[in-house]
Amino acid sequence: MLFRQLFDSTSSTYTYLLADSGEAVLIDPVKDKLDDYLQLLGDLQLRLVLALDTHTHADHITALGDLRDATGCRSGFGEQSASSCASFTFTEGERLPFGNKALVAWHTPGHTDDSYCFLLPAHDTQPARLFSGDTLLIRGSGRTDFQNGDARQQWASLQRLLSLPGDTDVWPAHDYKGWTCSSIAEEAAHNPRLQVAGADAYAALMASLNLPNPAMMDIAVPANRACGQD
Numbered sequence: 001m002l003f004r005q006l007f008d009s010t011s012s013t014y015t016y017l018l019a020d021s022g023e024a025v026l027i028d029p030v031k032d033k034l035d036d037y038l039q040l041l042g043d044l045q046l047r048l049v050l051a052l053d054t055h056t057h058a059d060h061i062t063a064l065g066d067l068r069d070a071t072g073c074r075s076g077f078g079e080q081s082a083s084s085c086a087s088f089t090f091t092e093g094e095r096l097p098f099g100n101k102a103l104v105a106w107h108t109p110g111h112t113d114d115s116y117c118f119l120l121p122a123h124d125t126q127p128a129r130l131f132s133g134d135t136l137l138i139r140g141s142g143r144t145d146f147q148n149g150d151a152r153q154q155w156a157s158l159q160r161l162l163s164l165p166g167d168t169d170v171w172p173a174h175d176y177k178g179w180t181c182s183s184i185a186e187e188a189a190h191n192p193r194l195q196v197a198g199a200d201a202y203a204a205l206m207a208s209l210n211l212p213n214p215a216m217m218d219i220a221v222p223a224n225r226a227c228g229q230d
């Protein structure tokens, strides 16, 4: 299986390319990087079958619509997304196949009400991989103060992720410090957002952050509901 972590430095977004038996999936692709993705898919002789967003992003514009038009892939959001343009929507527990592999969609609301993680189960000697969106970041978690975010829901979602085997790799949708990957055990032990006593304490912590709105929020959210083609 082929696996690549790609980076958009403007929004500090990680995009993931996975491929098996010539069929590829892109997770959280960025519109500005469309040409790079098409070049890479061509270089590696891969056919893009799926493009997925973990949630409706507020900080960059998705490439889902452009990738669908350019490659004929299916583009998917979670069923809770207010997207009018997805080829399909996925739901909790849904298998999303590519080649002989499949991602499993986990609905993990809290950062937004349409937040999902994707789990690639363990195979051979490779531990499971969790594409954790903005639900679980390295030593952090996605903010919960807009887009129907809810800190208590996110706490519950995080507890669910912590039920995964400790050696599960964690691949987040963003990192602002250059960290690339973590594991469930590492985050359980060292992520400060996971060291609080429970949902109430977590909600108090998140309410104390007082973060500014993302610079692109007013443009990106409506554009992403149109698959980046507004």
Ligand code: FE
Pocket (backbone or CB within 6 Å): 055, 056, 057, 058, 111, 134, 142
């Ligand atoms: Fe986000």
